[in-house]
Structures are given as C-alpha cells and as structure tokens.
Amino acid sequence: MNRGTAARSADQQPGGPARADAPAAAPVQLPPRRPALVGRDAELARLEDILRRCDPAPPVVVLTGIGGVGKTALALGWLYGRLDAFPDAVLYARLSADIADPASTALHGFLRALGVPGREIPPSPHQRAALFRGLTADLRFAILIEDAARSEDVSALLPGSTAAFVLVTARTQLVRLLADGAEEISVDPLEDAPASQVLAFYARRDGLGPAAERLLAACGGLPLALAVTGSRLRHRPCRAPEREVRRIDAQPKGIAAMADALDSSYAALDEFAARAYRACGFLPGPHLDRAALSHTLQRLPGFTDDDLDDLVDAHLLRDVDDDTVDQHDAVRRHARALAEQVDDQRDRDRLLDRYTRWYRDRTVAASTLIHPHRPGFAAATAGIFADRDAALAWWTRDLPVINAVADDAADRGRHEELWQIAEASWGYFLYHRDYPPFLRLFTAGLRAARACGEPVAEARMLHQIGFVHRKLGNVEEAVAHDEAAAVIGEREQHALTLATAASRAAWAAEAHGDPERALDLYEDSAEKHAHADRPRGVGLARLRRGNLLITLGRDPEALTELAAAAEIMVEQDDPAQHAEVLVALAGIFERQGDDRSARDHLARARENVEPLRSPHFQNTVDDALAALDRRTAEACGEAARQEIR
Structure with missing residues (x-):
C-alpha cells in the first residue's frame, strides 16, 4: 500500500x-x-x-x-x-x-x-x-x-x-x-559534550568562556533547560554568560521550565514518596543508601523501598546498585528547594542528625573489622557487617558520603559525631593512604574534639594529623602536632598517648639527624607500650628500631629487632605490619647477597597483604619485588659484561 x-x-x-x-x-x-x-x-x-x-x-x-x-x-x-x-x-x-x-x-x-x-x-x-x-x-x-x-x-x-x-x-x-x-x-540527561552542542546551537555564540561549565551544570544535561538558556543568550547578545549563571543561581529551583516539569512529577507522588524525595535533596553525599534512608525517615525498610522505587519510576531518583540510589544535580536542587519550602528547619535538622549518627555507627563498626588493632573511643555495634571484606567494600563505596556527612556535621556543629567519624577513619586511611582528603577530615575532627572537651581524642587527632604531615614530607608540621599531643598525654597521664608520643619523638629525632636519640626513644616507646599492655605497639617500636639500624649499617642488631617484631606481629594477627617486617628483612638478605632468602621473604609478604585489599601495602611489597628484580638483572648484566671482557 x-x-x-x-x-x-x-x-x-x-x-x-x-x-x-x-x-x-x-x-x-x-x-x-x-x-x-x-x-x-x-x-x-x-x-x-x-x-x-x-x-x-x-x-x-x-x-x-x-x-x-x-x-x-x-x-x-x-x-x-x-x-x-x-x-x-x-x-x-x-x-x-x-x-x-x-x-x-x-x-x-x-x-x-x-x-x-x-x-x-x-x-x-x-x-x-x-x-x-x-x-x-x-x-x-x-x-x-x-x-x-x-x-x-x-x-x-x-x-x-x-x-x-x-x-x-x-x-x-x-x-x-x-x-x-x-x-x-x-532517556537520561545528556553528557557534557552533547549538552555543550545543544547549548551552543541555541545560543548561536562561538564560545561561552569560563561560564560554560557552570551553565551546563545548572542545566543538568536536560535539553529543555539547555534550549531555554541558550535562547535567552541568543536573544540578549550583550548579556555575559556569567550574568546568566548568576540569574539561574538566584532561582531556588533553578531554570523555570525545568522546575515546572519537576513540579509536575512531584505533584503525582504520595505523601511518603514526596517526603523521601525532599529528604534526598538535602541529605549529604553523592548517593544515598536505602538502609540509611529507612533509618533517617523512620520508616520500615519495605515501605522505604516502595517509596524509593516510586521515585525511580518517576525518574526523580536513579538506581546505582541494589542498595543505593542517586539524584541528578538538577533534580537534587529542585528537591532541596522543596524541602526548604515544605519542611521546618528543625525537622530537616532531625533528619540530618539521624543520618549522621547512622554513618557514625557504621564507620565505627567497620573500623573494628578493617583495623582491629587499635581500640576506638566510640562503642561499636556488633553485627552490622558480616566480615572485614563487607566492611571494606562498604567503606570504599561510601567514602565520598562519609566525607560529605563529616563536612555537614562540621557546618552544623555536630562535634561529637564528627570526631568519632574522624577517629574511626584511621584504619581505612592506613590501608589506602589518600592523604589530602584524610588530612582535611582529621583536621575537622581535631576541632570537634576540642569543642567537645575530649583531650584524649584531641591528642589522637593530633597524632593522626602529624602522621599525615610526616608522610607528605611536612616535617615541622608533623613535629608540632606530635608535640602538642605529647603535652596532652603528660597532662592527662594517658599511657597510650604517651607511648605513641615517644615513637613520634623518635621519628623527629631521626628527621633532625640524631639517630642515637631516636633509638633510645623507640626503646622508650616499646617500654611504654608494654606498660600499657599494647604488645602490637611494642612490635611497631621494634620494627622502627630495626629499620633505623639498617640505615646505620648495623644489620646484626637490626635482625634481632626485626625477629622480635615479626614474632609479635604474628601473635597479634597483623599481616600488614608483619609484611613490613618481611620487606625489611628481605633488604638485609639482599645486601648480604642472599637473593633467594630475600625473594622468599617478599613472597611471604605478598601472601600476607593480598587478602587485605590494601593498595598501600600491596604497592609496598610490589615495589620491593620490582627493585629486587631490577638489581638482580643489573647484576646479571654486569657479570655477563665481565665474562665478555
């Protein structure tokens, strides 16, 4: 036809x-x-x-x-x-x-x-x-x-x-x-590249300059918003794009045409889904855990899932995985504006407090599994995570949310939850070593501990900050924070703080070129840890003495210290620090020409760290193995050249 x-x-x-x-x-x-x-x-x-x-x-x-x-x-x-x-x-x-x-x-x-x-x-x-x-x-x-x-x-x-x-x-x-x-x-919002093409088509301008990125963010990848914004710029050729950005920022719900469309979708929700939608607009973090929302909204998990599924069906939320959802930036702005219109500030604060405490409880519980070797100050709730792998997977997934929750707690003066989150983050930090964001978190935790009048927690934050500065090469900053912690330890007569302070003073002596004083201070740290009944701390002091003795060329003494450290780390079931000991021992054997023993120790170290899923400790062992391979190859090449001669 x-x-x-x-x-x-x-x-x-x-x-x-x-x-x-x-x-x-x-x-x-x-x-x-x-x-x-x-x-x-x-x-x-x-x-x-x-x-x-x-x-x-x-x-x-x-x-x-x-x-x-x-x-x-x-x-x-x-x-x-x-x-x-x-x-x-x-x-x-x-x-x-x-x-x-x-x-x-x-x-x-x-x-x-x-x-x-x-x-x-x-x-x-x-x-x-x-x-x-x-x-x-x-x-x-x-x-x-x-x-x-x-x-x-x-x-x-x-x-x-x-x-x-x-x-x-x-x-x-x-x-x-x-x-x-x-x-x-x-049909999802456009990515930045095609969104830029749509905006440029309607604006009829060669370039929008530095404001382009902010305009794209304000439009949220929605073609309707891009068309409206571009058309406004086309019909106002003298208007600077920066001014259009300011105009959009001044509107609580963003671009009017986009807000009208979202208002229509919101109007079709029942009261429970609408409340969840508004909460998603102001709860901190790039994604939202379904269980956290259930706790925050004080609604049974099954009902919360139904509410969130309604929002996903209405394209007001997106499923990230089976447990989490997220919100497009433009939608989030709309939801936050509605929350500010509909919900009392006290109600919003109550929801934020419950959300913050949920994350505080999870970080504390996860920390006891990820790094069980250092006792935390906040009591951990048992049974939240099945095992260490589950705790580590959760932390890795939710790390951006944890940081956002901490920022919000700092802004709202929720000091107790903030320093407890910062203190509990130490274990995850040790295994991953992403220094700048953790330095920011620990610094916020320090201020929060001071505001709460918790001197021992304050000292722990100082030591955490000092450690980060040490790894970043900021020697004087590290020493200043460690010395401040030592003052608190003396004033409070807190045994574990004093033991850690002695170890940090030993490192400062090393950094300032006084190895003999450093050896004495490491010994003092070992004694203080033994007095505080912290055998792992004794092992760490022995490991640090051993490493220092290696740099001084006193290998026999170093072997004695490292053997003692290895025994303690095995007894304390600390495979990461045991791996550090094995790497140090491998260095001694290599210098003695015993490459086989060196390689055996590094292989054992790798076996230790592989189950930990720790980029830091895995890289430490891999770097040592690569260095051994390189030096072995160089030695073989030199031997071959000598034979040719």
Whole structure:
C-alpha cells in the first residue's frame, strides 16, 4: 500500500458500519521536528533494532525520563527519519491530564485522520477502539503517544496490525504496559559534550568562556533547560554568560521550565514518596543508601523501598546498585528547594542528625573489622557487617558520603559525631593512604574534639594529623602536632598517648639527624607500650628500631629487632605490619647477597597483604619485588659484561 491510500474503506472491513473516506495522502500528524538532536545514538540504535524485529504483536516502546530530558525530541527525530517505514500513516496523540477520557479523545482524532466522518464515529470508547483496530488491521503505520500517565490509556490505543509501531513517552514507568510486553528505553540527561552542542546551537555564540561549565551544570544535561538558556543568550547578545549563571543561581529551583516539569512529577507522588524525595535533596553525599534512608525517615525498610522505587519510576531518583540510589544535580536542587519550602528547619535538622549518627555507627563498626588493632573511643555495634571484606567494600563505596556527612556535621556543629567519624577513619586511611582528603577530615575532627572537651581524642587527632604531615614530607608540621599531643598525654597521664608520643619523638629525632636519640626513644616507646599492655605497639617500636639500624649499617642488631617484631606481629594477627617486617628483612638478605632468602621473604609478604585489599601495602611489597628484580638483572648484566671482557 502506498501513502496515497492510507486507510481502507469500512465496507471492506468485516462488520464495519462506518466508511472511511481515504485521504488524498497518508496522514502524518506529528508536531514539528525538534532541532539539535545529539547524544542519542544508543537510543536511536535501540529503536532501529526493535523496528527490524519480526514479532507477532506490534512493537510498543516506552521512552521514559524526567520532564525536559528530550523524550519527545528523540521520538520525533526518529520518526521523521523513518517515515518511509510507515507509508500508511503516522498518528499522534497527547494524553492530556486535563481531559476526562484522553484515550477516547485520542481515538476520535485517529479515526478522523484516517478518513472516518465525524458523524460515523461511535460514542463508546470500546466501539471506537474496535473500529480503529479494524480500519488499521493491514496498515503499516506508527503512533506517537505523548505524556502517558496510565497503562490502560495506552492499551486502549494499541492497534491490531503487526506492521504497526507504537512509541510512547512517559515520565514514569508504565508497569502494566511493560508487563504486557512493551519495551522501555530510559532517556537520561545528556553528557557534557552533547549538552555543550545543544547549548551552543541555541545560543548561536562561538564560545561561552569560563561560564560554560557552570551553565551546563545548572542545566543538568536536560535539553529543555539547555534550549531555554541558550535562547535567552541568543536573544540578549550583550548579556555575559556569567550574568546568566548568576540569574539561574538566584532561582531556588533553578531554570523555570525545568522546575515546572519537576513540579509536575512531584505533584503525582504520595505523601511518603514526596517526603523521601525532599529528604534526598538535602541529605549529604553523592548517593544515598536505602538502609540509611529507612533509618533517617523512620520508616520500615519495605515501605522505604516502595517509596524509593516510586521515585525511580518517576525518574526523580536513579538506581546505582541494589542498595543505593542517586539524584541528578538538577533534580537534587529542585528537591532541596522543596524541602526548604515544605519542611521546618528543625525537622530537616532531625533528619540530618539521624543520618549522621547512622554513618557514625557504621564507620565505627567497620573500623573494628578493617583495623582491629587499635581500640576506638566510640562503642561499636556488633553485627552490622558480616566480615572485614563487607566492611571494606562498604567503606570504599561510601567514602565520598562519609566525607560529605563529616563536612555537614562540621557546618552544623555536630562535634561529637564528627570526631568519632574522624577517629574511626584511621584504619581505612592506613590501608589506602589518600592523604589530602584524610588530612582535611582529621583536621575537622581535631576541632570537634576540642569543642567537645575530649583531650584524649584531641591528642589522637593530633597524632593522626602529624602522621599525615610526616608522610607528605611536612616535617615541622608533623613535629608540632606530635608535640602538642605529647603535652596532652603528660597532662592527662594517658599511657597510650604517651607511648605513641615517644615513637613520634623518635621519628623527629631521626628527621633532625640524631639517630642515637631516636633509638633510645623507640626503646622508650616499646617500654611504654608494654606498660600499657599494647604488645602490637611494642612490635611497631621494634620494627622502627630495626629499620633505623639498617640505615646505620648495623644489620646484626637490626635482625634481632626485626625477629622480635615479626614474632609479635604474628601473635597479634597483623599481616600488614608483619609484611613490613618481611620487606625489611628481605633488604638485609639482599645486601648480604642472599637473593633467594630475600625473594622468599617478599613472597611471604605478598601472601600476607593480598587478602587485605590494601593498595598501600600491596604497592609496598610490589615495589620491593620490582627493585629486587631490577638489581638482580643489573647484576646479571654486569657479570655477563665481565665474562665478555
């Protein structure tokens, strides 16, 4: 059938009382094509794949996404490019929520487009649907249904022709339609590169300068917002992009067109999903743990999951994995603005406090498994994590959230939770050694401990900060923090603080070129740790004495210290520090020409650190093995050259 005979007459349909006056040309009801369709290659390819399939039922594809994300632009761009695949008709309906029976109204429009006189269109929605299916049974055509909110409205418009193609746009998942076999294509915000192209297309400017990145962030990758922003700049050629950024920043919900679309999606939520949506807007961190939200909102986990699933279906949240969700920046801004309008500040603070305490409890519990060798000050809740691997995986995933929670606690003066989070972070830090962010966290923890009047916690923060400065090569900063901790230890007569202070004083003596004093201070640290009943601290002092003796060329004494350290670390079940001892011993054996023993010790060290999933300790061992291989190769090369001579 060609485009000139779009519909068969009703007297050719079995039992059809109405007659369709075939239009002169096949109807194409589509709205105008939208310009600047970029960044949608994957979605267009998926539509092509579905079109090429030979299914017994007509394909039904639902494009889902938040308002303004470009669902209709994608549908129109694809349909206009494939008109040749639908020679008999391309029909269009917008299921407006303002109409009592949008499906029946849409069917009336379809039948009129197909040539059925208005007087012969039956009044009953079911009769209209039956007539529509009869008229189109053999047609090759497409339907675009825009803004669908209910599966049943779409179902009423589905044709019977296997050569038909139905494309639907919706802001939420149409669950029943999907259960009946419809395909879903999620339309996400644009990445920065295609978003820049859309913004530049509408702005008609060669470059937007330094403000471009902020404009893109404000638009959130939403084509509607990009088009509105670009058009404003095009029609105001004298306006600097920086001023447009300031204008957007001054609006609580961001760009008005985008806010209107999000307001519409929000209005469809029930009270519990709406409350969860608002909370997601101001709880700190780049993603949200479902269990943390359940605790914070004081709602049973099953109900919370239902609320969050409603938000995911409405494209107001995104699933990250089975346990976490996140929010697009533009959506988050909208949710935060709504929370500030709807929720009292005290209510928001209560939610933030519960969220902060949830993360404090998890960091403390995780720390006891990740690094059980140093007793923490806050009591740990048992049973939160199954084992060390689970605790480490959680911390790795949620590290950005932990830092964000700590920043929020600092801003709101929640000092106790803040220093406890900072103190509990020591173990994870030791195994990963990302110095700058942890230095920031420990410094905030120091201020919080002081504000709480917790001198021993303050001393521990000082020692943690001093350690980081030492590793960063900031000798004087490290010494200043360690000496301040020692003063507190003396004043409070806290045995463990004094033992650690002696070890840090020994390092300072090393750094200032006084190795003999350092050896004495390490010995003093060992004695103080023994007095405090901390055998691992004794082992660390022995390890540090051994390393210093190696640098002094006193290998026999070093071997004695390192042997004692190795025995203690095995007894204390500390594979990381035992590996450090083995690396030190390997160095001695290598210098003695015993490469086999050196390699054996490094192999044992690697076995120790592999289960720890610690980049720092793994790199320490790998670097030692690489250095041994390099020196062995150099020695072999030199021997070969000597033989040639």
